[in-house]
Amino acid sequence: MELSKKTTILLSPQTHQYLTELAARKGKSLGELVREACVAQYGLADTNTRVAAVAALSALSLPVASPREMKQESVPSPRDLMPPSRSRAKR
Structure with a gap:
């Protein structure tokens, strides 16, 4: 990757110290850590990387139901959310 643009950011002394120490522990520069x-955080990935990620996700064998079944499992019906009424409670 060509690095041709420069940006200056201001950090608190505590944040700068923490990130500098973290970068050193990881064997990286502070700039590399921030990049x-x-x-x-912001998903600055090229198209090939995104396509590869989608392919990797679709290759996973996960127990996933249909959208309708998942909705039924996760969203209660309005009747389930309502307190029992006196007429319903007597039934």
Whole structure:
């Protein structure tokens, strides 16, 4: 990746110290650590990376029901949310 743009950011002394120490523990520069965080947070991935991620997700064998079944399992019916009325309670 070509690095050709420069941005200056201001950090609190505590944040700067923490990130500098974290970068050192990971064997990276502070700039590399911040660039990686931007990619992770804001999804700055190219098309090939996104296509590969979709392919990896679709290759997983997960127990997933149909959308209708999932909705029935996760969304209670209005009757389930209402307190029993006197007429319903006597039935």
